[in-house]
Amino acid sequence: MKAVEVVNLKKSYPKKIPLPFRRVEWVEAVKGITFSVRKGELFGLLGPNGAGKTTTIKILTTLLEPSGGEAKVLGYDVVKEAREVRRRINLVAEGERTLYWRLSAYENLRYFASIYHVPKRDAERRINELLKMVGLWERRNDLVMGFSRGMKQRLAIAKALINDPEVLFLDEPTLGLDVQSTIFVRDFVKSLVKEEGKTVLLTTHYMVEAEKLCDRIAIIDHGKIIAMDTPQNLKKLVRDEEAVEIRVKDFSPEKVKEVDERLVVVEKEPEKGTLVLRGSIDEEDLPKVVERLIRAGAKILSVEKKEPTLEDVFIKLTGRALRD
Amino acid sequence: MALVAVIDKEFRMFFRYPLRVVSSLIVGLVFLLQFVYFGQAVLGGRYSALLQSSTGVGDYPTYALIGYVLWWVSVSPMEASVWGVRRELQRGTLESNVVSPMGLVEMVVALSLSWMLMDSVIMAVVFVMGAVIFEIPLSGAVVVKSLPVIGLSFLAFLGFALVFAGLVMVLKNIGPFAQIFEFLILFLSGAFFPLSTLPGWVANLSKAFPLTHAASAVRKVFVGMPYSAIEGEIAWLLLLLPLYWAVSYLSFRWAEKTARMIGYGGY
Ligand SMILES: Nc1ncnc2c1ncn2[C@@H]1O[C@H](COP(=O)(O)OP(=O)(O)OP(=O)(O)O)[C@@H](O)[C@H]1O
């Protein structure tokens, strides 16, 4: 049995509240995606803003009903057997307001232990363990209100482990965190899978995160999965010698696509007036592209070959940069 | 138990801020004093023959105090939904509850029950202060005798919780609407004046609200009448209670389904 099994999943949001007598328009957020996650796997949904990552996670965690297709978690249907699913999973949701700020760290965990029906004897031991694991033991009696973003996220992760879930869902777990907390969260998640055998499905729009952390990745864009494989195999979609980064000066970002469809802007440095362009362009084409750039008025500062990353895969598949 | 956990959480968050408790107390008391002094000024004293003949309770401060305190508690399930559930919805903590195996119905009912208990604590204090200020005699026996009636009334009041929680989940900002409704209840239940002074059809409409019967019953018990004198009120409460709960539950189920379609945090 798969930990997560999704078949042709679709979700449209109504633009207005759908009352029985009212005609409403719908926005398609997820347009028929199919994937599955094995037990013990660390699976990533990688995609830009608005791709449908959160929508997918909310359907899998029973917060939203799909408009079409099917989703099962641990063999249970997320719509018909929501209760069974909820017992066995947990979620670190997007953002930092998923806990009660006016309760202490300890009180939060005790509350969630109760609503997850963790027996009282086990709860006490588990809460203490978790607080130590995420490094909040010393601060357990402080109100969450006074915690830093990183501490809140650690507590959110502790909360998500309170019922010892078989499958853990994490929505952008490192978004907005400082470097130290980001590293902590990534290592922690990795150890949950490798050492405790948990199944993790996370979403992210950081390619480095997806690449370093995940066993397998589905790249999702505009509600569709456009590629799915291990990070190593995905990177093979871009040949070794292809990834190129060109730094230019005095060039307007709008003109990039006119010069070459394969190029995208990955970085802007307005104060220096420079742009960093990236694309998969082979050796034969490269001089021509550079020439066209120069003719279009760009000053070339540097041209560099790069190790292909998932960003290059995304650019090659969509013609856009991931962070656009 | 999840229910106890929700109540424990709400109590901690409420009583952690003494200023909030104090302000609720003061608002509650000032509001009451105004009405009672106003009533007495109009009456030219505390006794009203009209009240006595139409409700069985002739002492105006006693009449007003009981109606008022019960009104305050009766609207707290609405307040819990309109402000409490909405706050969780906006902040995202509601979703943390929804993904748990605790049912959302249980959570909303527990939340409303907590607010009702917190308001009861505050109103108990207001009640005692009111009794002292207006020299209303309090006896243990009468209080004990009113408790079953109060309990039944609370159960009926709780019926409002799910309707309003459902409305909040779908329509988000219904605070102004709820406020109108709350004051309509205050007026229609005859907390400060006898319903017999209202036109017949309005007085009949007021029978649809549990508070009308609850206040009447508690007043009668309070002035020493036996349970047999409030059989009519109890019958009304027993009729309204399942009705409110049924409508409330069904509308909530619809709202929950709709929320799962549009998203819980659809702001
Ligand atoms: N409750 C909602 N009501 C209407 N439309 C919504 C709702 N939630 C999301 N959408 C729309 O659905 C699409 C997918 O959104 P979703 O939040 O799933 O994307 P995402 O991949 O998580 O993006 P991000 O990286 O910004 O978190 C977007 O176009 C968004 O505007």
Ligand SMILES: [Mg+2]
């Ligand atoms: Mg998202």
